[in-house]
Amino acid sequence: MAKGKITYSTIRGDSPGYYALVCVLGALSLAGFGSAFMMFSQGHYITGMTNAVPWGLPIVIAIYLIGLSAGSLVLSALSSVFGKTEFKAFSRMASLLAALLMISALISIVLDWGKPERILVPFFSINPRSMFSLNGMLYSAYITICFVYLWAMFNEKEKLVKIIGFTAVFWAVLVHSGTGAIFGFVGARELFHSPLLPPSFIAAALSSGTALMIMVLYFTFRFTGRKLDEELLRRLGFYLAMFIIVVAYFVFIENITRSYWPSNYAMQKFLLLSGNKYSLIFWLGMVGCGLVFPFVILINPATGKSVRWILVASALVVTGVLAERYTIVIPGQVLPLEIFPGMNVTSDFQDGQINDYSISLAETLYGLGLTSLVFFLYVLALKFFELMPEEAVIASDIPDTSGTGKN
Amino acid sequence: MGGKGAIAIVVALIGLIAAPLLYTAAGNGLFNKPPKPELTLPAGGGKCIEPTEFMRKNHMTLLVHVRDDIVRNGAHKPKYHIEHCKTCHTKRAEFCDKCHNYVGVKPECFDCHYLP
Amino acid sequence: MSELDRRIFLKLGAAAVIGTTLAPGITLFQAFAQDETEGRTSSKDRWGMVIDTNKCTADCTECTAACRTENNVPLFGDPRYDGHWIRKVTVTPKTDGAHSRSLPLLCNHCEHPPCQHVCPVAATFTREDGIVMIDKHRCIGCRYCMIACPYKARTFVFKNTEKWSNPDVPKRGKGVVEKCTFCAHRIDKGQIPSCVEACNKSGEKAMVFGNLNDPNSEIVQYIREHAPKGLREDLGLEPKVFYKGI
Ligand code: SF4
Ligand code: SF4
Numbered sequence: 001m002a003k004g005k006i007t008y009s010t011i012r013g014d015s016p017g018y019y020a021l022v023c024v025l026g027a028l029s030l031a032g033f034g035s036a037f038m039m040f041s042q043g044h045y046i047t048g049m050t051n052a053v054p055w056g057l058p059i060v061i062a063i064y065l066i067g068l069s070a071g072s073l074v075l076s077a078l079s080s081v082f083g084k085t086e087f088k089a090f091s092r093m094a095s096l097l098a099a100l101l102m103i104s105a106l107i108s109i110v111l112d113w114g115k116p117e118r119i120l121v122p123f124f125s126i127n128p129r130s131m132f133s134l135n136g137m138l139y140s141a142y143i144t145i146c147f148v149y150l151w152a153m154f155n156e157k158e159k160l161v162k163i164i165g166f167t168a169v170f171w172a173v174l175v176h177s178g179t180g181a182i183f184g185f186v187g188a189r190e191l192f193h194s195p196l197l198p199p200s201f202i203a204a205a206l207s208s209g210t211a212l213m214i215m216v217l218y219f220t221f222r223f224t225g226r227k228l229d230e231e232l233l234r235r236l237g238f239y240l241a242m243f244i245i246v247v248a249y250f251v252f253i254e255n256i257t258r259s260y261w262p263s264n265y266a267m268q269k270f271l272l273l274s275g276n277k278y279s280l281i282f283w284l285g286m287v288g289c290g291l292v293f294p295f296v297i298l299i300n301p302a303t304g305k306s307v308r309w310i311l312v313a314s315a316l317v318v319t320g321v322l323a324e325r326y327t328i329v330i331p332g333q334v335l336p337l338e339i340f341p342g343m344n345v346t347s348d349f350q351d352g353q354i355n356d357y358s359i360s361l362a363e364t365l366y367g368l369g370l371t372s373l374v375f376f377l378y379v380l381a382l383k384f385f386e387l388m389p390e391e392a393v394i395a396s397d398i399p400d401t402s403g404t405g406k407n
Numbered sequence: 408m409g410g411k412g413a414i415a416i417v418v419a420l421i422g423l424i425a426a427p428l429l430y431t432a433a434g435n436g437l438f439n440k441p442p443k444p445e446l447t448l449p450a451g452g453g454k455c456i457e458p459t460e461f462m463r464k465n466h467m468t469l470l471v472h473v474r475d476d477i478v479r480n481g482a483h484k485p486k487y488h489i490e491h492c493k494t495c496h497t498k499r500a501e502f503c504d505k506c507h508n509y510v511g512v513k514p515e516c517f518d519c520h521y522l523p
Numbered sequence: 524m525s526e527l528d529r530r531i532f533l534k535l536g537a538a539a540v541i542g543t544t545l546a547p548g549i550t551l552f553q554a555f556a557q558d559e560t561e562g563r564t565s566s567k568d569r570w571g572m573v574i575d576t577n578k579c580t581a582d583c584t585e586c587t588a589a590c591r592t593e594n595n596v597p598l599f600g601d602p603r604y605d606g607h608w609i610r611k612v613t614v615t616p617k618t619d620g621a622h623s624r625s626l627p628l629l630c631n632h633c634e635h636p637p638c639q640h641v642c643p644v645a646a647t648f649t650r651e652d653g654i655v656m657i658d659k660h661r662c663i664g665c666r667y668c669m670i671a672c673p674y675k676a677r678t679f680v681f682k683n684t685e686k687w688s689n690p691d692v693p694k695r696g697k698g699v700v701e702k703c704t705f706c707a708h709r710i711d712k713g714q715i716p717s718c719v720e721a722c723n724k725s726g727e728k729a730m731v732f733g734n735l736n737d738p739n740s741e742i743v744q745y746i747r748e749h750a751p752k753g754l755r756e757d758l759g760l761e762p763k764v765f766y767k768g769i
Contacts, residue, residue, distance in 0.1 A: 043697040045681040050603035054666040054679055114664020114679065114698025121663055125644045132643035132667050187758060188637060188673035337675050339628070339754055340614045340769070347612035347628070348602065351675065384412045478658050481564035481650060481711045518683070519659075519693035 006089055006389045011224050013383035018223075025376035032369010035362040036111040044114060046362045052355035053333040057363040058112035061370060062105045064208075064325045066139075066179050067201065068318075069101035070172040071209010073146060075236075080165035086232065089392035090217055092153050095168070096381055097216065099146035100374045106139055108370045131185055135178045142175050154386070176202045183328060190258075190267055191332035200250035207243035208321035210236055211294075211314035216378075218311055220388065227391040230307050237310040240317065241298040248291045251324075270354070271331055278331045281323050290320020330357055444505035449495040456486070467514075489522070499523060562711075568652035569735040570705055571763040572719070573742055573751050574626055578729035581625040584611055586730070589721030593706065595694045597684045604681040606695070608703040609718055614769065624769060627718065627730075630655065630676035630703035631754065631762030638668035638677065653735075653763060654705050662699040669700060673758055677702040705732075735763065 011018075038046055049056040076094030078087040110116050127133045145168050152160040177198035184197030214236050221228035259268040272279055294313035303309035334355045339345065345352030382388055455462055469487040476482040484490060496502040499522045507514060516522075590596060590609045597606040608629060615623035636655045639647040646662040649655050657668075669677045677700050684695040692708060695701070706716035714720075719732040733742030745751075751765035 043682040044679065045599075045601075045604055049679075051605070051607075051669070051678045051681075052603070052675070054669040109665075112665075114666070114700075115662065118661075118663045121644050121661055125646075125661060127640075127642055127645040129640045130643045130645075130667070131641065132665060136643065182667075186637070186641070186671050188671055192670075333670070337673055339612075339674055341755070342618075343614040343616050343769075345612055345614050347610050349605075349607045349610045349612075349675070350602065351610075351612050351628075384416075474660060475658075476563075478656065478660070479648060479650070481652070481707060483562040483711050485562075515696065518696040521687050521690035521693070 006392075008092065008386040008389055010384060010386055011382045011388055018379070018383075021223075022376065022379055025372045025379060028372035029369045029376050031365045032367075032373065033111075035365040035369065036116075038362055039111070039366070040116055046360060047366075048358050048360040048363055050355065050357070052350050053330065053357040055329055055333060056357065057359050057367050058108050060322070060325045060329045061367040062108040062112070063179055063182075063201075063329070064322050065101045065105035065108065065371070065374070067176065067205035067208050067321065067325070068212050069098045069105065069142075069209070070176045070202070070205040071207070072101065072213055073098035073142075073149075073168050073172045073209075074206060075209055075213050076149075077165040077169045080161045081169055086235070089232075089389040090213070092150065092387045093216070093220070093382075094213055095146050095149050095153070096385075096387055097213075097374070097378055098172075099143055099150070100377050100381075102139060102143050102146065103377075104370045104374045106143075107373070108366075111366075131178060131182045135175070135182060138171070138175045138178050142171055145171050172205075173202055176205045183332070188337065189332045189335075190264065190338075191271070191335065192328075194254060196250055196254050197328070200247065200254065203243060203246040203250055204321050204324055207240060207247050207290075207317055210240045210243055211317035211321075214240065214310060214314040215318065217392075218307070220382070221392065224382075224388065226388065227393060229393040232392055233307055233310055234305060237298050237304065237313065240310075240314065241295060241304075244291055244295045244298070244317070247324075248295070251287070251291070267335060270335060271327075278327070278334065282327050282331075285323025286320055286327050288320070289316045290324055294320070333357070441509060444509045446502065446505060449497070453495055455495075456491070470516075493522065497523075564651040564654075564711070566651045567736060569763070570632070570652055570654055570710065571733065571735040571742055571765070572629075572705075572716075573731040573745050573749075573765045573767060575729045575731075575749075575751075576624045576626045576766055576768040578727050579624070579626050580727060581613065581623075583625075583725065583727060585721040585725040585727070586627050586718035587611055589717045590703075592688045593709075593717035594692050594704075595684065595686075595688050596701075597680065597682070597695050599682060606678045606680065606701060608678075608701070626766060626769065628674065628676075628754075629718070629764060630672075630705075631674055631760070631764045632703075632705060634761035634763065635759065637671040637673070637760065641667045641671040643667065650707070652710075654707050654710070655702075656704055656707060657700060657702065659693075659696075659699045659701070664698040664700065666700060673755060673760070674762075 047056055047058075072094045075087065076091040076098060078084040079091050080088075110119055122133065122136055145164065149161070149164045149168050152164055180198035180201035183192040184194050186192045214233055217228060217236075218233060255268070255272070258264045259272070270276075270278070271282060294316040297309050297313040297316075298304045334357055336345075336350070336352050336354060339351065457465075470489060473482070473485050473487045473489070476485055477488070499517065503522075587607075587609050591598065594608055596608050597604075599605055609627050610629075611625055612628050613623055613625050632653060632655045634653070636647070636649065639645075639649060639655060643665060644661055644663055646658045647655065647668055648658065664679070666679055669675075669679060679700050680695045680697045683697050687694050706714070706718075709716060715732045719730045722728065722730045731742050731745050733740040735743060735746075737743060746765060749767050751767035752769070753762035753765055756762075
């Protein structure tokens, strides 16, 4: 490949497989919107949410997608900002994906409102003290930045790409800190109230974003039959392992700090040792799928070099981070509020008892639909815009960090 | 870039947006105008606090201002409170609803507020 | 169109837009100028409540029942979705199982309400007289406030309700958050909240309601004498509902 010159082109997109994919994803997104409409017309009782657990799967999905988005955007800026030119090939795809993920996350948040028809209200009445309100601005600016970035890349404006790349990275960090702050600033709930949430959100965003990118890259290139240098995936896998360490560090610090202090014993026991679904999701989902298994796979020389195993690790991380989001949002609400410290409380409004939250069918469709929407739009966009490089290979004049060639 | 594809998408989107309108229009018969609502003046021959023309145009703005004033400042029966309207226009079905139906607006107010 | 033409055109357009948007506003402004300004809430008042848990009997539900009728608080027959503006809770010290108390729990109308701080559209607001209220016309139903309230004082309307038990107060349209208003509609008429009224009527007289800014009011005297405490004062929200005897 000639140095620095990458040709992008649209995909043909006329194979039956492509149409089938579009149809399946489209149908899933439609189902998602359908269940959103049910929520809107029937009321939220068709979801698993209750007065005790007012935030359910839609919020989990929203912050999950936001995380994926922030991660993808940072990856797409790797080439322009951090000088990793070998990743330039997919920066268009990554930043488009970032925009789509964020759009879908916003839709997920808005359709989860009790009154989504009041979508214009937040534009006219703003509460600068509310993290939601601020985040709304951050998110919409973020989408704009993504598209400007894309535009600059399409027009090969190198200088602009660099500047916007910097802005994008900065903004992605801001967006994700803000998302963490939605939870971290709430002093009422012990499990939310933590200054570590914003940075650990960023770390989780990076790890899940990288993992998603690995999968998307692999499958897109595979299905289009274009050439993808496996070394590229291996390097991303290396980054993924690094990000996992950071996430693990945050998870460890947060839980060890909480578990140390006696007043939190009950809470930590519930979260870590009780053997209920929340602790299962914590250990198996968040720690197992999100951190331990993929890390072992990635650093083990026998598996870490094989693309297949890297894909498995990525899939694990993508699931594990979803479990992490769940663990952030749900157990904090399931645990009863301490209104009367040192007392046993009973009432007919479930005070003092552990609440239950189970995901309903409508919510499952909702989450599935909004996630499919991202890929639906992505697959369509590949056909109409010149996003994909003809081939993604690492130019030979860039030193190979991990020392191996193709297998 | 697929120019044709883009046009197709735009057309599809416009179609999607216009679909409900077309659906309603077709349901009503495209050019059948419904008859104008006939309002009977309330018995007693009182006068509205503002000229009819003004009220017809602006009652919703007045009510919204009053609403905010009551909710936010606890105003007690301000001048344009709907309670005052009720003294003459006693039946919602015979007054409010007739025009609302004619112009096809569905104010949310009465979902929660009691007005017989 | 030349550049100059276009500029003139734009200017005219802008003038037209401004004219059409402002003109009705000006007429309305004149209409409102005639409106009297008295009868609004004022910061001279600061409504608060004291609950004497020694007097509150365990199986009495007068206050909650009165609140349901007064404010049309929805009851769907499913404990997960029922609305609660005021609820009875039984607290038992973990160290002393015999010494349990029953008390009503309602919105504390915090001086620094986190529910208001987090509301993205400023639908939750504090009136001049310290009552924290929700503008249900503006609430988008995001439920962030329910996450932020440490007293679980807010409930979400999961379904529409059909009937008014009290036509003066709205019934519920789904999708917004609701909570105790200290019966603001009654306070504006010079009455006391209906739970307090019911409690007084039943003879328990466990609730005292009044103006915290008025040094001669019953409630201020009571607070001076008995020094009741707010719930979870360590959170620093300065609740305006005080409890004696817990
Ligand atoms: S008790 Fe809860 S709802 Fe009431 S003002 Fe305080 S934070 Fe808000
Ligand atoms: S649910 Fe309504 S009142 Fe509560 S934070 Fe959201 S907009 Fe504000």
